[in-house]
Amino acid sequence: xxxxxxxxxxxxxxxxxxxxxxxAQDMNxxxxxxxRQDPGMGLRLIYYSASExxxxxxxxxxxxxxSRLNKREFSLRLESAAPSQTSVYFCAxxxxxxNYGYTFGSGTRLTVV
Amino acid sequence: GEDVEQSLFLSVREGDSSVINCTYTDSSSxxxxxxxxxxxxxxxxxxxxxxxxDMKQDQRLTVLLNKKDKHLSLRIxxxxxxxSAIYFCAESMEGYSTLTFGKGTMLLVSP
Numbered sequence: 530x531x532x533x534x535x536x537x538x539x540x541x542x543x544x545x546x547x548x549x550x551x552x553a554q555d556m557n558x559x560x561x562x563x564x565r566q567d568p569g570m571g572l573r574l575i576y577y578s579a580s581e582x583x584x585x586x587x588x589x590x591x592x593x594x595x596s597r598l599n600k601r602e603f604s605l606r607l608e609s610a611a612p613s614q615t616s617v618y619f620c621a622x623x624x625x626x627x628n629y630g631y632t633f634g635s636g637t638r639l640t641v642v
Numbered sequence: 643g644e645d646v647e648q649s650l651f652l653s654v655r656e657g658d659s660s661v662i663n664c665t666y667t668d669s670s671s672x673x674x675x676x677x678x679x680x681x682x683x684x685x686x687x688x689x690x691x692x693x694x695x696d697m698k699q700d701q702r703l704t705v706l707l708n709k710k711d712k713h714l715s716l717r718i719x720x721x722x723x724x725x726s727a728i729y730f731c732a733e734s735m736e737g738y739s740t741l742t743f744g745k746g747t748m749l750l751v752s753p
Contacts, residue, residue, distance in 0.1 A: 571745035579739040625739045630675045633684040
């Protein structure tokens with residue numbers, strides 16, 4: 530099993546450009562998540578989808594949109610990238626109530642210049 | 643609201659034991675987790691403990707939970723240079739769809 534797959538692994542954008550980060554999981558998990566990781570800030574939740582058809586804001590949603598395309602896929606879109614969105618982005622999935630927590634993807638390293 | 647606190651840095655010598663500590667504020671936590679992040683990689687689940695347990699051992703890893711003090715610790719026996727990484731503590735709560743993470747403890751193991 531591949532687990533959680535994120536694409537792309539690296540991306541450089543110019544300020545104002547848009548892009549979509551893709552995430553897919555093959556573990557039949559109900560919930561999916563997008564986090565960003567910045568030095569000294571730990572992991573901050575951007576958006577999550579508790580189940581197919583629902584999405585909710587996390588701690589830092591401004592400047593992002595998400596789409597839960599189906600049970601497997603959850604994408605994160607930056608409509609107009611800003612240098613403050615330079616970060617490492619992680620997708621994760623889980624079925625709440627089960628004891629093994631999140632499964633994480635390997636991350637997307639995004640630089641906005 | 644819920645909060646998870648960890649010390650930011652720990653340095654040990656190869657062969658010593660490492661103890662990484664974590665405190666949490668919400669007494670309704672159900673599961674508590676330890677994740678490991680190696681440089682340039684995603685987070686991997688190391689181990690977890692259910693909130694009605696006091697201790698869990700898994701090879702070189704020992705997790706201790708003190709519910710009264712809301713304190714969780716991860717002990718790594720015979721620490722190796724390959725254990726150098728960032729370790730995250732996290733909690734889940736009944737009825738919630740998200741985990742709450744600490745900011746991570748960077749473990750540096752020197753030869």
